[in-house]
Amino acid sequence: MAQFANIIVDISQEKLDKTFQYRVPPRLEKRLEIGMQVYIPFGNRRLTGYVIELTDTAEYDIAKLKEIQGIVSESIPIESHLIALAGWMRQNYGGTMNQALKTVIPVKEKKKVQEHKRVRLAMHPVEAKSELAELIRKHSTARARLLEELLKEQELEWEVITGKLGVSGSVIRAMEELGIVRVVAETKYRNPIKNLKQKGYDITLNEEQQQAVDAVLADYDAGVCGTYLVKGVTGSGKTEVYMELIAHVVAQKRQAIVLIPEIALTYQTVMRFYNRFGDRVSILNSRMSAGERYDQFLRAKNGETDIVIGPRSALFAPFPDLGLIIIDEEHETSYKSETVPRYHARETAIERAKMAEASVVLGSATPSVDSFYKAKSGEYRLLELKQRVREKPLPACEVVDLREELKRGNRSILSDRLTELMEDRLAKGQQIMLFINRRGLSGFVSCRACGHVIKCPHCDVSLSQHSGAKMICHYCGYEQPEPAVCPSCGSKHISGFRAGTQKIELVVRQRFPQARVLRMDTDTTRNKEGHEQILSAFANQEADILIGTQMIVKGHDFPQVTLVGVLAADLSLHVSDYRASERTFQLLTQAAGRAGRGQLPGAVVIQTYDPGHYSIENAKMQDYESFYCQEMEYRSILCYPPVWNMLSVLCASKTEEEVSQGAKRLAEQMEEYIDLHPKGKMYLFGPTDAAVAKVNDVYRKVIYIKAKDYQTLVEAKDGAERFVRGNGDYKDIAIQFDFNPVGGF
Numbered sequence: 001m002a003q004f005a006n007i008i009v010d011i012s013q014e015k016l017d018k019t020f021q022y023r024v025p026p027r028l029e030k031r032l033e034i035g036m037q038v039y040i041p042f043g044n045r046r047l048t049g050y051v052i053e054l055t056d057t058a059e060y061d062i063a064k065l066k067e068i069q070g071i072v073s074e075s076i077p078i079e080s081h082l083i084a085l086a087g088w089m090r091q092n093y094g095g096t097m098n099q100a101l102k103t104v105i106p107v108k109e110k111k112k113v114q115e116h117k118r119v120r121l122a123m124h125p126v127e128a129k130s131e132l133a134e135l136i137r138k139h140s141t142a143r144a145r146l147l148e149e150l151l152k153e154q155e156l157e158w159e160v161i162t163g164k165l166g167v168s169g170s171v172i173r174a175m176e177e178l179g180i181v182r183v184v185a186e187t188k189y190r191n192p193i194k195n196l197k198q199k200g201y202d203i204t205l206n207e208e209q210q211q212a213v214d215a216v217l218a219d220y221d222a223g224v225c226g227t228y229l230v231k232g233v234t235g236s237g238k239t240e241v242y243m244e245l246i247a248h249v250v251a252q253k254r255q256a257i258v259l260i261p262e263i264a265l266t267y268q269t270v271m272r273f274y275n276r277f278g279d280r281v282s283i284l285n286s287r288m289s290a291g292e293r294y295d296q297f298l299r300a301k302n303g304e305t306d307i308v309i310g311p312r313s314a315l316f317a318p319f320p321d322l323g324l325i326i327i328d329e330e331h332e333t334s335y336k337s338e339t340v341p342r343y344h345a346r347e348t349a350i351e352r353a354k355m356a357e358a359s360v361v362l363g364s365a366t367p368s369v370d371s372f373y374k375a376k377s378g379e380y381r382l383l384e385l386k387q388r389v390r391e392k393p394l395p396a397c398e399v400v401d402l403r404e405e406l407k408r409g410n411r412s413i414l415s416d417r418l419t420e421l422m423e424d425r426l427a428k429g430q431q432i433m434l435f436i437n438r439r440g441l442s443g444f445v446s447c448r449a450c451g452h453v454i455k456c457p458h459c460d461v462s463l464s465q466h467s468g469a470k471m472i473c474h475y476c477g478y479e480q481p482e483p484a485v486c487p488s489c490g491s492k493h494i495s496g497f498r499a500g501t502q503k504i505e506l507v508v509r510q511r512f513p514q515a516r517v518l519r520m521d522t523d524t525t526r527n528k529e530g531h532e533q534i535l536s537a538f539a540n541q542e543a544d545i546l547i548g549t550q551m552i553v554k555g556h557d558f559p560q561v562t563l564v565g566v567l568a569a570d571l572s573l574h575v576s577d578y579r580a581s582e583r584t585f586q587l588l589t590q591a592a593g594r595a596g597r598g599q600l601p602g603a604v605v606i607q608t609y610d611p612g613h614y615s616i617e618n619a620k621m622q623d624y625e626s627f628y629c630q631e632m633e634y635r636s637i638l639c640y641p642p643v644w645n646m647l648s649v650l651c652a653s654k655t656e657e658e659v660s661q662g663a664k665r666l667a668e669q670m671e672e673y674i675d676l677h678p679k680g681k682m683y684l685f686g687p688t689d690a691a692v693a694k695v696n697d698v699y700r701k702v703i704y705i706k707a708k709d710y711q712t713l714v715e716a717k718d719g720a721e722r723f724v725r726g727n728g729d730y731k732d733i734a735i736q737f738d739f740n741p742v743g744g745f
Contacts (some may be wrong), residue, residue: 001002002024002029002032002055002056003023003024003055003056003058004022004023004024004030004054004055004056004057004058004065005021005022005023005024005038005051005053005054005055005068006019006020006021006051006052006053006054006059007019007020007021007022007038007040007049007050007051007052007068008020008049008050008052008097008098008101009040009042009047009049009098010037010048010049010050010098010697011047011098011148012049012095012098013096013277014495016096016098017096017097017725019052019053020040020042020049020466021058021065022065022066022067022068022425023062023065023066023067024067024068025053025067025068025274026199027411028047028068028070028071028611029675030521031071032051032054032068032071033051033054033077033227034051034052034053034054034080034083035050035077035079035080035082035083035151036050036051036071036072036075036077036354037049037050037051037071037072037075037076037077037517038050038051038069038071038158039067039068039069039403040066040069040073041066041067041069041071041249044294045071046635048072048075049102049461050078050098051130051198052083053096053143053287055079056563059523060415062065067399068149068303071159073109073110074108075109076105076107076108076109076110076297077329078101078104078105079301080316080632081355081356082104082105082316082318082667083101083104084355085141085316085352085355086100086101086103086104087457088348088351089103089104089341089343089348091625091714092343092347092370092714092736092739093340093341093342093343093631093738093739094340094342094717094721094736094737094738095339095340095341095342095736096340096667097198099340100149100341101288102236103104103316103337103341103659104316105316105318105345106284106292106293106297106313106314106316107284107294107297108292109290109294109471110294111291111295112291113289114187114295115185115187116186116187117157117158117183117184117185118155118157118158118183118185118723119146119150119155119156119157119158119161119172119181119182119183119184119185119453120150120154120155120181120182120183120184121147121150121154121155121180121181121182122176122179122181123149123179123180124184125151126151127722128147128151128180128444129151131147131180131712132144132147132148132151135147142166142167142168142171143167143171143174143175143180144169145165145166145167145177145283146161146165146171146172146175146181146504147180147181148571149161149165150181151643152597153285154344158172158183158337158346159370159654163406166307167695169348171638172560174605178208182363184521187258187298188610192358193505199621199683201243201275201276203240203269203438205237205240205241205674206237206389208235208236208384208385208386208387208470209237209240209241209244210384210456211243211383212242212383212385213245215228215381215383216245216359216361216383217245217248219359219685220248220249220323221553223562225353225354225357225358226359226380226384227350227353227359227360227361227379227380227381228359228362228380228381228383229330229359229362229363229364229367229371229372229375229382229383230363230364230384230385231364231367231372231375231383231384231624232360232363232365232380232385232386233365233385233388233622233663234365234386234388234394234589234590234592234593234622235384235389235392235394235557236365236386236387236389236390236595236693237385237389237714238328238363238365238385238454239253239269239272239328240389241361241363241385241496242258242328243272243276243277244327244365244723245274245324245326245359246258246273246277246306246307246324246326246367247277249323249324250277250280250306250307250611252324253321254321254322254358254663255300255303255305255306255307255308255319255320255321255322255323255324255350256306256307256308256322256323256324256326257307257308257314257315257317257319257324257325257326258273258307258309258314258326258328259310259311259312259314259315259325259326259327259328259335259345259349260310260311260328261311261328261329261332261334261335265292268285268311269309269328273309274309274321277306277307278307279305280305280307281302281305281306281307281309281312282299282305282307282308282727283296283308283309283314284296284297284309284310284317285310285313285330286311286313286608287531288310290360294729296308297317298368299316299320300317300318300319301318303321304365305486306418306744308560309439309545311334312335312337312345315345315348315352315421316347319728320338321351321356322356322358323358324358324360324361325347325349325352325353325358325359325360326356326360326361326363327345327349327360327362328359328364329363329364329590330346330362330363330364330365330367330368330371331366331367331368331371331492331586333366333583334568336741338744341737342366342736342738342741343735344739344740344742346362352366357425357678361378363577365589365590365593366585366586366590366624367387367624368582369579369582369628369631369632369635369642370641370642370740372624372628373632373642373680374642375642381610385398392596392597393601394590394592394596395564395592395593395594395596395601395602395603395604396601396604396619397400397592397603397605397606397619397621397622398417398603398605398606398608398630399608399613399616399617399620400415400418400605400606400607401416401608401609401611401613401667402415402607402608402609403609405611410509411546412511413504413507413567414508414511414565414567415504415605416606416730417605418565418605418607419511419714421563421565421603421605422512422545422563422565423512425563426512426514426515426544427561428562430544430560430561430562430563430600431541431543431544431545431546431558431560431561431562432544432561432562432563432564432565432677433545433546433547433548433552433558433561433563433565433594433595434504434508434546434547434548434564434565434567435547435548435550435552435564435565435567435587435591436500436501436504436547436548436566436567436568437551443494445462445463445465445471445482445483446462446494446495447486447488447489447493447494450486450488450489450491451484452488452489452494454471454483454487454494456473456478457478458473458478458694458695460696463478464478464678467502469481469482470482473728487701492731495533500521501519501520501521501548501549502519504547504567505517505519505547508545508547510540512545514541515545516542516544516545516548517543517544517545517547518534518537518538518545518546519546520534520535520547520548520551521547521548521549522550530698531551534546535647538558539558541560547587551707554593554744556600557597557658558594558597559597559598559599559600560598560600561594561595561596561597561598561602562595562596562598562600562601562602562603563602563603563605564591564592564594564595564603564604564605565604565605565607566587566588566591566592566600566604566605566606566607567607567608567610567743568607568608568609568612569584569587569588569607569616569676570608570609570610570616571585571740572584572587573610573613573615573616577639578635578640579742580616581613581631582613582615582631583617583635584613584616584619584703585615585616585619585627588616588619589619589622589624590605590619591604592604592606594621594623605618606620608609614626614627614630614631615631618630631666639683639706640706641740644701644707644708645706645707645713645739645740646705646706646708646713646739646740646741647704647705647706647707647713647716647717647737647738648702648703648704648737648738648739648741649666649704649705649717649720649735649736649737650700650701650702650736650737650738651663651666651687651700651701651702651703651733651734651735652698652699652733652735652736653699653702653732653733653734654697654698654699654732655699655732656699658732658733659699659733660699660701662729662730662733663686663687663701663702663703664687664722665729666687666703666724666735667684667686667703669717669719669720670684670703670705670716671684671713672714673716673719674705677707681707681708681709681712682707682712682716683705683706683707684701684703684704684705685704685706686701686702686703686704687702687703688701688702689701689702690702710739713739714739717739718738720737723737
């Protein structure tokens with residue numbers, strides 16, 4: 001047994017980002033394992049830490065080594081292979097090893113396992129009848145009642161005995177000790193998909209789908225585990241390809257992880273997989289109870305499930321023999337973590353797959369420019385599905401210029417053309433989806449007289465108008481009543497730009513009072529099963545119109561939807577983000593893909609103030625290749641990813657002067673590193689204010705570095721970490737790193 005343990009202390013500070021060695025006491029030698037969380041003495045405190053290594057080699061004087069005090073009983077041990085992945089994440093994305101370790105634990109704490117108990121007769125019926133007579137003679141009525149019932153049934157549920165028969169648990173245990181009965185217990189998992197009914201699976205792949213499956217499996221069976229990009233138009237049957245690949249992997253007693261971008265996708269995705277694979281399918285997401293999450297974690301760890309479906313964190317499901325990772329809608333920004341370490345699920349999945357000798361399949365109708373670039377360069381293998389299943393045509397798409405609508409006097413959210421088509425679909429009993437990529441009643445409230453905008457006193461952002469005459473900051477949660485007059489000039493002409501989902505719902509209900517309307521956004525899906533309830537109601541045709549934000553346009557399949565309206569298509573186009581055109585194109589293409597997925601043809605109306613923009617023109621034509629070529633010209637000229645790589649360094653402090661000086665010194669230090677490289681290979685910009693310069697009274701500055709080579713940026717990050725760690729001036733300045741940022745700080 002190992003005598004010493006190398007431990008990462010559970011404190012996320014750069015100065016403590018190393019292992020500390022402790023002695024393993026004899027009482028823990030047989031129990032301690034790599035990945036366990038333990039209690040340790042640290043200075044004058046008792047802290048917790050994670051065991052990274054067990055060894056017989058002392059790195060310091062044994063007399064000076066302190067002893068581990070105990071194992072944290074309620075913690076979840078980290079699987080040893082995930083510790084290596086955490087190390088890779090810490091190296092490639094920054095932060096501390098402790099932060100990386102906590103990230104790879106998909107479930108944070110143990111929960112009491114539920115048991116299903118049954119009570120059986122443990123003696124021969126002849127002996128039992130004799131025992132029953134004796135119990136009756138002694139007036140042991142509870143025992144006699146149980147034994148009499150067991151002579152009839154042989155086995156009874158624990159709940160039936162303690163409930164219907166009124167026999168206590170202590171009586172059952174006493175009879176078990178006497179050998180009269182035997183208690184049989186089995187683990188009863190809390191099942192988040194318990195209400196699903198398996199309908200079976202009888203889909204035959206078309207030629208394109210089969211070719212994609214054959215390409216991946218030919219490599220897989222030959223021991224070649226690569227990364228594949230399945231680029232398939234909306235409705236081309238990518239999910240069927242995934243399931244065929246999973247069936248092959250599962251048949252070889254290996255497991256698969258399916259990542260989906262949003263919890264809203266879980267319902268339909270799980271139904272499809274459940275119909276084929278039954279209860280060997282499991283899900284992991286944040287809306288499940290802690291008990292449900294823990295039980296699914298155990299099922300995966302114990303090999304009692306083959307497939308885990310979920311958003312980003314499901315990537316760390318503790319499968320013993322992972323064979324395949326699928327990332328559906330791989331272009332989605334939700335695959336990028338917004339907390340340290342700011343990892344991307346795509347790159348992290350590829351690294352985990354290398355460690356497990358597994359394959360990775362990325363799928364999208366509108367692949368990220370980054371992934372398509374890697375497929376074009378041969379780093380990924382490109383597989384294309386160019387036809388919809390059963391050769392259904394893509395929907396007819398129209399673009400409406402809202403500037404022309406205004407000239408004609410139409411100031412409604414709904415254009416004349418969209419209104420006309422909605423009337424037609426409602427008359428025919430068909431369904432409609434209306435999409436806008438923002439939530440709440442408005443983005444901000446401003447005075448029409450003086451231009452004053454109501455802002456959060458703690459953050460450099462406007463407050464958002466919500467129902468109930470409330471205004472809320474979406475960064476720190478600050479709340480205040482909506483003002484009746486301008487606090488700056490006293491004018492009564494103060495109001496919000498009402499273009500959110502709630503306002504659209506109001507307009508639609510007024511214009512089409514006969515229509516049944518559902519709204520799906522962050523506010524209507526707060527409760528645990530909010531997504532499933534809304535999607536299920538719409539799928540069952542309990543509503544005619546579904547209004548929603550991005551979550552309604554991604555991956556859902558509603559055969560009766562024949563019209564999709566995209567309201568204010570360019571809201572996402574003119575934000576301060578170099579990926580704005582890409583995101584707009586993807587959103588519009590995904591939205592258009594929701595129409596005409598059944599027997600009836602579909603139509604799409606895109607409303608915009610900028611109809612000539614290449615992202616909107618190409619979305620109308622569903623022409624990804626043309627969009628990609630134009631977008632890559634822009635990225636190449638400005639040295640943006642994927643042609644170049646980018647590192648964002650965030651400096652944050654409660655003192656504006658301190659963060660300004662700290663960011664300036666760090667930028668100068670990094671400039672010295674850049675000077676060592678050939679001219680034109682690296683560029684540094686900043687420091688400058690972050691997109692939101694102050695959040696919750698914390699001031700934020702950002703430094704940007706661009707480089708052709710990704711590893712060069714990793715080395716720049718390492719140098720910055722060393723500089724900060726060795727400089728006492730940074731004790732009150734938080735530093736974060738983000739590689740190829742998605743959305744920025």
